[in-house]
Amino acid sequence: MKKRILFVDDEPMVTQALQRMLRSMREEWDMEFVDSGAAALRALDAGRFDVIVSDMRMPGMNGAELLAEVMRRHPTTVRLILSGYADKDLILRCVGSTHQYLSKPCDPEALKATIQRVVLSIHAFSQFDDLDMGPLNIEALWSHSLQVAGCAKLIAKAEGSESKLAEEAFAAGLLHDVGKLVLAVNFPRETAEVHRLIDTEGMEPHLAEQSVFAATHADVGGYLIGLWGLPVPVVEAVALHHFPGLSPRPEFSALTCVHVADAIEAGSGHEPNRDYLERIHLASRLPAWREAIHNELYTLNL
Secondary structure, three states: OOEEEEEEOOOHHHHHHHHHHOHHHOOOEEEEEEOOHHHHHHHHHHOOOOEEEEOOOOOOOOHHHHHHHHHHHOOOOEEEEEEOOOOHHHHHHHHOOOOEEEEOOOOHHHHHHHHHHHHHHHHHHHOOOOOOOOOOOHHHHHHHHHHHHHHHHHHHHHOOOOHHHHHHHHHHHHHOOHHHHHHHHHOHHHHHHHHHHHHHHOOOHHHHHHHHHOOOHHHHHHHHHHHOOOOHHHHHHHHOOOOHHHOOOOOOOHHHHHHHHHHHHHOOOOOOOHHHHHHOOOHHHHHHHHHHHHHHHHHHOO
16 A cells, blocks of 8 residues: 655745656655645645655744644654754754654655655554554554654764664664564463553563563564564664663664663653663763753653
8 A cells, every 4th residue: 555645845846846856656655745734734634644744934834833733633644844944943843743854955865765764664553553452552652663763863863973874773763662563463462461560560561571472572573674674783773672782783873772762762760771881882972862852852842
């Protein structure tokens, strides 16, 4: 089934350029192009879109306002900003409602790759939409995965990493909990027991899974995306995001970003593995990463 992508830009020349740029994706994406925030909301209300890509500065309703409204009305739609403006105040206003911010002029392949990555993750989640997930809240899991992906990418950028590592961190963040879906669908009774151990006995989630399945959702997720042929750093980040010390590579990587982002996004009582961070000589960077995430994502009290 094709994924539906909505593009929003009030400049006709930009819209025409996007249509030419993305013509090769017509077999994979069902694309619609509109020229205003109001038109975008009407399109979204009329039918579900998987991804919205909006310009920042538009008359009537700017990109930040539009995506904030999309977040409220359609929380499972992935929200991207594509803009040539670097207005700091506008950027800060859109951070909480935007999953990625891309600058114009944007390399066509980079835009395609970004949308393809998030569409892959959407597909991984959406195939479970009509199935009984038991106690697992799929929308909450998707929201958490989006937040971890954004935080992981911020950590990579805070270290001045090349774009490849940052994109691997983002992709791994989106997929780090996909194993939970697989376990919930295929082993509903056992998954219910995992939740009972967590809720009534206070057991850590990964320990409860290990007790019931003799494996964790990270093991299952890593194996699955390995079969999909994703890059090794992404597979490693998914498989080891709870136990990064098991990695044979003592270096900053997508695994580092996802492990730390997952712990920070989970909130109080969850801390990154300090022994692992000491091993890769980056424990001292943890406060800076926390501050970067706070400044960029939580200024809007998300």
